[in-house]
Amino acid sequence: MSHGPATPLTAAAAGPLTGTAHVPGDKSISHRSLILGAMTVGETRVTGLLEGQDVLDTGRAMRAFGAQVEKQGDTWVIHGVGTGGLAEPEDVIDCGNSGTGVRLLMGAAATHGFAVTYTGDASLRSRPMARVTDPLALFGARAYGRSGGRLPMTVVGAAEPVPVRYVTPVPSAQVKSAVLLAGLNAPGETVVIEREATRDHSERMLRGFGAEITVEDTSEGRVIALTGQPELRPQTIVVPRDPSSAAFPVCAALIVPGSDVLVPNIGLNPTRAGLFETLRDMGADLTYENAREEGGEPVADLRARFSPAMKGIEVPPERAASMIDEYPILSVVAANAEGTTVMRGVKELRVKESDRIDAMATGLRDAGVTVRDGADWWKVEGRGPGGVTGGITAATHLDHRIAMSFLILGMASQKPVTVDDAGPIATSFPIFRDLMTALGATFS
Ligand SMILES: O=C(O)C1=C[C@@H](OP(=O)(O)O)[C@@H](O)[C@H](O)C1
Numbered sequence: 001m002s003h004g005p006a007t008p009l010t011a012a013a014a015g016p017l018t019g020t021a022h023v024p025g026d027k028s029i030s031h032r033s034l035i036l037g038a039m040t041v042g043e044t045r046v047t048g049l050l051e052g053q054d055v056l057d058t059g060r061a062m063r064a065f066g067a068q069v070e071k072q073g074d075t076w077v078i079h080g081v082g083t084g085g086l087a088e089p090e091d092v093i094d095c096g097n098s099g100t101g102v103r104l105l106m107g108a109a110a111t112h113g114f115a116v117t118y119t120g121d122a123s124l125r126s127r128p129m130a131r132v133t134d135p136l137a138l139f140g141a142r143a144y145g146r147s148g149g150r151l152p153m154t155v156v157g158a159a160e161p162v163p164v165r166y167v168t169p170v171p172s173a174q175v176k177s178a179v180l181l182a183g184l185n186a187p188g189e190t191v192v193i194e195r196e197a198t199r200d201h202s203e204r205m206l207r208g209f210g211a212e213i214t215v216e217d218t219s220e221g222r223v224i225a226l227t228g229q230p231e232l233r234p235q236t237i238v239v240p241r242d243p244s245s246a247a248f249p250v251c252a253a254l255i256v257p258g259s260d261v262l263v264p265n266i267g268l269n270p271t272r273a274g275l276f277e278t279l280r281d282m283g284a285d286l287t288y289e290n291a292r293e294e295g296g297e298p299v300a301d302l303r304a305r306f307s308p309a310m311k312g313i314e315v316p317p318e319r320a321a322s323m324i325d326e327y328p329i330l331s332v333v334a335a336n337a338e339g340t341t342v343m344r345g346v347k348e349l350r351v352k353e354s355d356r357i358d359a360m361a362t363g364l365r366d367a368g369v370t371v372r373d374g375a376d377w378w379k380v381e382g383r384g385p386g387g388v389t390g391g392i393t394a395a396t397h398l399d400h401r402i403a404m405s406f407l408i409l410g411m412a413s414q415k416p417v418t419v420d421d422a423g424p425i426a427t428s429f430p431i432f433r434d435l436m437t438a439l440g441a442t443f444s
């Protein structure tokens with residue numbers, strides 16, 4: 001759902017940030033818990049679900065598709081309808097700001113013999129959907145949208161779907177997941193091949209729900225094969241805390257003098273942990289404490305301390321998929337490091353909630369940082385610890401990660417930084433302001 005009027009917010013230089021930051025549950029795993037729970041007969045129970053607007057919108061959508069989704073105490077309880085049992089929604093499905101929500105739902109419903117119309121906020125209506133509807137057409141689904149393959153869009157599902165073999169042309173877990181979810185209700189084996197590995201939560205969770213799924217690394221890439229029409233088994237899911245949200249208190253601690261912050265229980269699935277490796281390569285004082293396995297995922301407590309000796313690096317492009325949502329906050333750290341940070345192979349950043357290279361480059365330049373950029377790369381010239389002037393109002397462009405990144409910039413800059421709209425933060429990290437305030441940040 002779209003949020004209300006714009007709410008500007010300002011962050012100023014903070015004293016040291018100290019204490020423990022419990023960030024919310026993982027957004028990717030939360031969406032998938034609701035969708036897979038809704039496609040399973042019986043009761044799936046989920047704790048630690050992210051109650052951000054993106055995920056709440058997916059929960060509402062699953063109700064519209066016929067599942068029961070409700071919160072009992074701290075637990076989300078889903079009574080699903082089974083693979084192939086989704087019902088035709090009575091109204092348009094509004095996915096708000098969420099690319100993950102709309103693309104995964106389009107996949108799940110595409111092999112059901114009814115039509116669904118999808119829409120979203122102004123940001124989501126500007127994002128490309130052909131990357132999903134192209135492979136869904138191979139199953140027999142048909143999509144009718146605005147020019148450029150944009151929402152609002154109606155997808156007429158295939159009444160007699162056929163299984164598909166598809167090589168993803170872009171590194172995207174959303175595309176991969178849409179194909180796998182469509183494959184759930186197609187008879188036979190659906191195969192997705194990705195040249196670059198992207199986050200693998202769908203594969204892990206489908207296996208957890210009892211689907212037959214194999215993953216093999218070959219010379220062609222990662223080959224994922226799913227046997228259609230399984231009888232999924234209801235699950236009890238404990239959602240790990242989101243590494244993409246942990247990135248904000250971690251990076252703030254690295255650049256605000258005197259800081260020492262603990263961020264416990266963070267999922268460190270290797271398909272998600274690229275930022276933390278990059279920060280360590282830059283010389284960040286960032287340690288993994290109490291490393292362990294929980295629910296089949298590697299988990300650790302992150303400890304981040306002020307790191308005045310960080311150096312710019314060339315971020316390995318093959319790491320891009322494992323930190324794709326973290327480049328905006330990385331650019332803020334890069335601005336506070338010595339030397340140049342080069343980020344290549346990142347054209348996907350231009351089709352997120354906003355053009356994230358453009359949004360960050362514009363605000364950073366206004367704040368006194370030299371940034372150069374091209375179609376799929378950008379470079380940030382560090383000004384050293386505390387070297388960013390600040391004193392700007394940055395445009396958020398309905399993008400939560402842009403809003404949070406500029407607020408963190410304000411905590412380490414000489415003059416405060418304002419964002420024109422902090423509202424979108426509620427899509428993924430509704431407790432951001434309270435959590436950062438408890439660590440010692442000041443907002444006005
Ligand atoms: O599958 C997912 O849960 C996600 C995949 C990524 O998008 P792409 O698939 O477009 O790279 C990521 O940016 C998004 O925040 C969540």
Ligand SMILES: C=C(OP(=O)(O)O)C(=O)O
Nearest residue numbers: 097098099100101325352
């Ligand atoms: C890109 C993101 O989300 P989505 O694609 O689900 O809107 C994100 O959360 O950074």
